[in-house]
Amino acid sequence: MNIHSVMNGGEMMNVTANKRDNILKAALILFAERGYDGTTVPMIADTAEVGAGTIYRYFANKETLVNVLFQECVKRFAETVRQGYPDSGSIREQFGHVFRGMVRFAKEHIHELYFIDTHSNARYLDGESRETFRHLMDFLHSYAATGKEQGIIKDLPSDALIAIVFGAFTKIYTLIRAGKLQETPELLAEIEESCWDAVRKV
Structure with a gap:
């Protein structure tokens, strides 16, 4: 393992953390303003700027x-x-x-x-x-x-x-x-x- 691979690993962890945080932030705004029933997974994905499938990598469901x-x-x-x-x-x-x-x-x-x-x-x-x-x-x-x-x-x-x-x-x-x-x-x-x-x- 070299320093380049370590840095890449760190960058991947940051990207992963950022995606999860972005999903949570997007869901928070939508749930707070539209309610649970008025919010769909595609809406959360659009607001978080991720694919809908990405959400299911972090959370089993809404x-x-x-x-x-x-x-x-x-x-x-x-x-x-x-x-x-x-x-x-x-x-x-x-x-x-x-x-x-x-x-x-x-x-x-x-x-x-x-x-x-x-x-x-x-x-x-x-x-x-x-x-x-x-x-x-x-x-x-x-x-x-x-x-x-x-x-x-x-x-x-x-x-x-x-x-x-x-x-x-x-x-x-x-x-x-x-x-x-x-x-x-x-x-x-x-x-x-x-x-x-x-x-x-x-």
Whole structure:
């Protein structure tokens, strides 16, 4: 084996990785904007600029692809909101940390935010995808339960509390992306406070 063959091998690995990444990026945009049922493998192939047969070299079918993508997106979201989480902080401080993590995620991964929002209860999610999502929800449920135990968070079902905040947040970023709202630090601070007001006990 010479250096030329090693370099060629490295280049082939890069091409392979790039093709897989391009397929995932194309699928993400299409699933987020058109939904699972409105997206076909040929559409993904056209957007990724690969042959349809190439997709099947990396993913057995569209269902496999959507599950791989869902797991990657949820893990990235969970890592973003949990990084540096103030375990010893107040309920309000912890809320602010999670909210600001959501803002960072939306700024960097807006299609992933929409994708998670629209696919989290989908019929085609497999066991691993549901387990990955459950880990994220367990973290949020634990936060809500602690807040309720301390008498700081409203005594509503945790899923309802999460939906109030995440649903409003996602809709707001839809309006920002559409140009109907201008994203500013002041706006985000006011939205954070409004979301907090919606779930805290008065």
